[in-house]
Amino acid sequence: MNILHHKSWHVRTKSNMERVRRDERKAAEDEQRVLDRQIQAENERRINHLRQKADDRMTTMFGAPSSSSGPSVKDVSISDETGHVNLFQDLEREERKNLGTGNKEYEAEKAAEKKEWESKMGIQVYFADNTNDLNKKKEWYEEMPLRRNPDTLTTSRKCDALPCISRGKEETEKEKKKKKRKRKHSDSDSNSDDGGKRKHKKDKKKKKKKKHHRDSSEERRLEEEYDRERKQKMAKLRDERIKRERLEKQRQYELLHPEEVQKKKKMEEEEEKKGKKKYNSQFNPEFFKK
Numbered sequence: 001m002n003i004l005h006h007k008s009w010h011v012r013t014k015s016n017m018e019r020v021r022r023d024e025r026k027a028a029e030d031e032q033r034v035l036d037r038q039i040q041a042e043n044e045r046r047i048n049h050l051r052q053k054a055d056d057r058m059t060t061m062f063g064a065p066s067s068s069s070g071p072s073v074k075d076v077s078i079s080d081e082t083g084h085v086n087l088f089q090d091l092e093r094e095e096r097k098n099l100g101t102g103n104k105e106y107e108a109e110k111a112a113e114k115k116e117w118e119s120k121m122g123i124q125v126y127f128a129d130n131t132n133d134l135n136k137k138k139e140w141y142e143e144m145p146l147r148r149n150p151d152t153l154t155t156s157r158k159c160d161a162l163p164c165i166s167r168g169k170e171e172t173e174k175e176k177k178k179k180k181r182k183r184k185h186s187d188s189d190s191n192s193d194d195g196g197k198r199k200h201k202k203d204k205k206k207k208k209k210k211k212h213h214r215d216s217s218e219e220r221r222l223e224e225e226y227d228r229e230r231k232q233k234m235a236k237l238r239d240e241r242i243k244r245e246r247l248e249k250q251r252q253y254e255l256l257h258p259e260e261v262q263k264k265k266k267m268e269e270e271e272e273k274k275g276k277k278k279y280n281s282q283f284n285p286e287f288f289k290k
Helices: 014-062 089-097 104-121 150-158 161-195 201-256 258-274
Strands: none
Touching: 014 089, 161 201, 201 258
């Protein structure tokens, strides 16, 4: 129940319910204390009565008092230091011992019974039951997130798919270019060895310049071929995409306008039935068919 704060006179407010529980608890404890005292007094009365019976039986049978009435009998003092008679002195002494601690098991059992009874009667139905505030728990968004280590972030970035693919393409292209250069250098070295003629340093420098020029021109040619192939592939993919989009648009139009599509089909069928218009018989009488 959601009781407003200004309705303190209401019976089912938390303060009133707690006051009622406190009064009930106090009344039950007082009643239990009175019952315990009555039971203790009744037990003492019965013990004294049995002892008196035993003494009377011993005197009638043997003519002498029983051993229980002798000096060995332990008398229970029922008077306190002031001299007043207190029949519940032992009970009060035990209560004083348990005054600070109390009987924890008994209190737990009573609390469980009370909680069960309140839940059955519908008294203990609060808005805070089974909530994180009552259970002292935190939501997932209230807790601090775990910070990742920079090592894990670098490894995750290294293992990304797109950068790895682009890096692999670049490496393969570089390796291809290096292999071509090595082949050309090996061919040129073999040709020079076959000749067996030594030339001047200037001639060697000129040859090196020419080789570098050839390598650069071949690299340009390869790059141009690669760009041309890439453009052709892109154009092909673009044409395929345009065709696919046209087909999708046509299919969508047919689904949204079925009547017009049927009319077009009928018109086409009628045109096919009529056929192409023939020439007049005077122009080509041999092809004229009746």
